[in-house]
Amino acid sequence: MDATEFTEWVAGNQRQLVRSAYLLTGDLHRAQDLVQEALVKVALRWTRLRLGNPGAYARTIIVHDNISWWRRRREYPVADMADAAAVSSDPDAAHVVRRALARLTPSQRAVVVLRHFDDLTERETASILGVSVGTVKSQNAAALARLRERAPELLDLIGRTR
């Protein structure tokens, strides 16, 4: 495999992957573990993936591993302000986001992160999650409705950014 090429690809994508995984999990250490494991799998298949879309492959691994982990554990990390300060220059915002995302199901949460943080299209999101585009649309609508209903503090923060 071309290690230089792989290293360059990782350098350009690793931060976004870890941030995305953090929003999926709410736990920085688990996010780093998920990304690390996914990158090993990408590296093992780099020769084949390099001409395709290694980012989509990595996200597929991360999302599926996380949902699989959640189904086995059914756990949500408890929010902690010290953790929030470690991930954001605005700990209040990080704390609110973390609590709000924890109110979503794993699938809704994945749709929100892939669509609104990773800027993927509905089709790309559907491909990664292994569901139809229609399911992505309905999951996204349900997630945003749940955030409006159960996380009004999120709306307050969005208002503050204007």
Add this chain to the structure above:
Amino acid sequence: MRESELRDLLERATDRIDAGDLAEAALAGTTAAHRRRRVYAAGVAAASVLVVVLAGLTLGGGGDQDPSPAPSPTPPTSSPSSSTDAELDALLALPTPPSVDPAVIQPMWDPEAVADLPGVDIGLPADLTPPDSPPALTSIPAALAVVDDEQQLFVLDAAGAWSRLAYPEQALPAEFASPASALSRDGTRIVFTGRSTLWSRDVRGGDWREVSYPDGFLALEGWQVHLEPQVAEMLRLGRKSRSWAIDLDTGTVEELGVDLGNTAWGGGDVTVRIQFTGKPYDMRVISWGIPGGPERSWRTNALHSLTGPAADQQSLAAVRGVGSYGEPREPFERNGLIALDLDDLSTRAYLPIVDPNYSYTDGGAMAVRGWLDADTVLVEVLLGGAETGIRHLFVWNVETGDLSRASQLPADLDVALASWIFASP
């Protein structure tokens, strides 16, 4: 809310996260993986020699063979940081399952076609969606199923009648956790995890009773619960790698030290554990035994990842995910449902499935619910996503390969089943 505003907020909430240098670690990981494959291959060769020697000794020993299962070396369970060569030696000394007989591999099946399967009556209605306003539960001999919509429980009895069971007012779940409910496999006892205690109810009568959580159990973080069929009062409850057995009548607690997600309890106290050692060896081990008796273990890397297991006294069934993502493969190198004979861990049957996105295996959308008799298992598969999809329950006869559709319910409802009292199809 506007989507651009949400994106800005998500950006701001993670702007200090820095990934470091993950490429170097990933490349080191691939090197370790290649090295492990070489060590593993060498180990397989060494173990083969050992088997030949032992077989010769056994044959030379005359007719005094002990028919009871012999205990095999105990696989290490310590953390990766304390791994030693002795641990690797112990892993490599474990026997491996026999090669898979091509005759047991069945035609590939697409779970998307589950709704087209012929229907079969195992005592469940074709649709497990509860009615709008069933009467309150008073007393029934046993429940076939308990459906949980996170607001209340709906109980289905053997005559097909539904009743409603409200959570106690003070038992509402903690803010960040879904309540987990379980039904004993004989159908007589329900438990669920409340805010600060467990709650237990006999469907034959009585009220909800509280049982304290074990020391060290953090109620805010989520859980799994299992009710044992042969001891209806025993609850196994886990958090991360910690798990406990709790006698619901006495409150007696015993820490178990098993991962509930990868453990199956069969009849007669049989316990099957599916372990993955993690780094540095990445070995897979399956062990089974009964309390106080010998435990038998096999090194099962060749079987790849097994999840969603269910056991009876003779067999283990599980969902099998293989590691070569997206490449064309032979039937046994595709994901599928596997049935293993616990006597020697030989493969009784393998049903390859179409799983292009690994959603049934890595995504956890398929799991074996239990054995209905010695040859048939009840399997759940989720189609269409966890919110708007449908959970289908189908039956797989591992001997004939016959598949049939048993029941279904909306994906946003959780169902616990009293699998031991189902009829065999």
